[in-house]
Amino acid sequence: MAFVGCGNMGRAILEPLLDTVFPEAESSDEASSSALVSKFIACTKSKASAEKLPELLGRHHSHVSISHGQTLETMKAADVVVLGFKPYMADDVLGAPGVREALAGKLVISLLAGTGAAKIRSIIVGDSTDTEAPYVVKAAPNVAARFRQSMTLLETPDVPLPQHYTDIVEWIFLQIGKIKYLPLEQMNAGAMLMTASLAAMSIPLEGLLDGSVVEGLKRQDAMEIAIQGLRGFTEVLDKGTHPAVMRESISSPRGCTIQTILTVEKASTRAVFAQAMIDGSRHFK
Structure with missing residues (x-):
């Protein structure tokens, strides 16, 4: 080889x-x-x-x-x-x-x-x-x-x-x-999704770490907690749970989790990531 x-x-x-x-x-x-x-x-x-x-x-x-x-x-x-x-x-x-x-x-x-x-x-x-x-x-x-x-x-x-x-x-x-x-016609979109899963998702992760530091966590401690959280997240998804179902299952009335989700949604983050995928895939062409 x-x-x-x-x-x-x-x-x-x-x-x-x-x-x-x-x-x-x-x-x-x-x-x-x-x-x-x-x-x-x-x-x-x-x-x-x-x-x-x-x-x-x-x-x-x-x-x-x-x-x-x-x-x-x-x-x-x-x-x-x-x-x-x-x-x-x-x-x-x-x-x-x-x-x-x-x-x-x-x-x-x-x-x-x-x-x-x-x-x-x-x-x-x-x-x-x-x-x-x-x-x-x-x-x-x-x-x-x-x-x-x-x-x-x-x-x-x-x-x-x-x-x-x-x-x-x-x-x-x-x-x-x-x-x-x-x-063949799906390879570029698939490759972009793989890249986005690593590169693009690193940006919100850094934001979460920065916010954790502001709230008093040491960055290394925050990183350790976030990494294990991501491992748990991927395991839940791998078992067939839809992201929205997972998100709703841990959002309690007047809770802190739903507040963080609302803050993210107000910034149209979902649309930004969708457009990032589209732009990246079309760049191949």
């Missing part, structure tokens, strides 16, 4: 995979018998990035062959190729001489935001009909992958995958959290 580009998202996937494949309980040089992938390559664009990677990967870096500027050689050496570079680089990287042949018939997993599997495949193959096309899967994980808590969105394949490739894709992303298949 090769990572062509191994920045923040590539490492967020690679680190948990290494932990799974090379658990501490086993010999440091022996892969787990249940692993569907056991050899790893990481190719960065620059020498500086390659030199930093061992430290960033930590104790398992010796299980990764690290290089820089050897994109074509990396693709040739791998059975599974993960595209982890910037989306604007797609034409230059995938349209380079030899790439089409290097990726023929292989499994290509694209992490490129806003670019579907069919587009990636067309860049690789072009107008050629004499080369076997790669099997391309579009995946959208998030940075919580490093903590095995990502919801990875997988684009429903437009070209059916061989079963062993499907098994590999699902095994990879189940090591970093959960997976959900979506059709």
